[in-house]
Amino acid sequence: MCGRFALSATPQEVQALFGYADTPNFPPRYNIAPTQPVATVRQAHGARRFVLVRWGLVPGWVKDPASFSLLINARAETAAEKPSFRAAVRHRRCLIPASGFYEWHRPDTGPKQPYWIRPKDGGIVAFAGLWEEWCDPDGGEIETGAILTVEANATVSPVHNRMPAVIAPEDFDAWLDVQNTPLKEARALLRPAPESLFETLPVSTRVNSAREDAPELLDPVAVENALDRNGDTAETVSPAPRKVRARAAKGMRSDDEQFDLF
Template sequence: MCGRYSLTASPEEVRALFGYDENPNFPARYNIAPTQPIAIVRHEQGAPHFALARWGLMPGWVKDPASFSLLINARAETAAEKPAFRGSMRHHRCLVPATGFYEWRKMGDGPKQPYWIAPREGGVVAFAGLWSDWSGADGSQVDTAAILTTAANATLKPIHHRMPAVIAPADFERWLDCAHGEPRHVQDLLKPPPDDLFHAVPVSTRVNAVRNDDPDIQQAVGEPVPLAKAPKPARKKKPKDDDGQLDLL
């Protein structure tokens, strides 16, 4: 899952990557938590646009928000089928700019160890997201969003079995274009990212408190998780009648 993440890149860096026309000014955020406003990028009239949404998707058909679960994540494998997400998967896909995220690893009977997981080469990544506009009986309206998760890649598996689905820049247009792409047309994008995209380092439990939103919570307190190694190809068995000579034909 993804329960905390960060967006510390400058507004100019984010705008350059996603190509929207707006020029929003937003501060660096080191510890973004559920129910807080988050930056999203979505299609409007065939072009990418910046918007803010509450982190915690609420489908338009919800009558009583107080009795509805907080949906901060959606499983990529089943989102197109679940009542809470299928409408957004078809009509309201978005991208969530991020510079990394946090995950907690269970350590035996002790407290969970938090990890800061960020692109190995730095920069901004785009989490696959869904958004929904919700209107209250009093006329109030709010945009809400969730982050899609997929199975963890080999690098993240030692920490947690799920991670955010990452959309590559070359696929931004295809993911956002809900007018021409049904969920089945973009399902192939919702897969674990390459094993070498992220690195993970243990950090202080200060990140556990939402009030701590400063660069120090990303400082390593131990060694990074080793980069996952690609499995060695299986060796082919030599046929029993092979005399060790190479065949020309």
């Protein structure tokens, strides 16, 4: 499951990793939430393209998107069999650039604690994604997307039991090439990331609000009884947050248990 993520890399850094010819300009975003635009990379006519889509997939056969459940995630294990995702798994796969993602740990008692889960060595990762195009009767079009999730690895599982499927750079071509990569081979790429890839850091509950979008959301905080990096509890972890420099202002259930915002 993934309900929030961030992309703080520069447009040049993203373009260098994903190798598309476009030169889009976009700002850093620290708290990307469902229904907001998300960056995706797809293959079309033999080349990679950068495309913004709305986060929350709407299949083409839906008559009224307003009455359709918001599908932000698709379980990798079952997506190919689900009516909402099976066409996209076969024909409309994409990559979703990210600097990391948030998850909320549910303790036995007390409030949920958000964690920022990022590559240990920094940089960008590519989530496995799906996209769809929906057309209304008046001719309007909207492109939407979802993130594929897998069982969490040993690093992430103490925080949450699901995580985004991460596609390694050497597998970008295979994942994106829906014409030449058989479905069985594409599905084999959907597996938990190596345990050494990510680290988990407790962060401020400011991230709970989708209105918040500032670099300080990524700052680790001191939390009593937080999870340490081995999944055990510790009295405090990580340094106290830096002084806040600025504030940027900017539930729902789905079929097949594909949606869980927190």
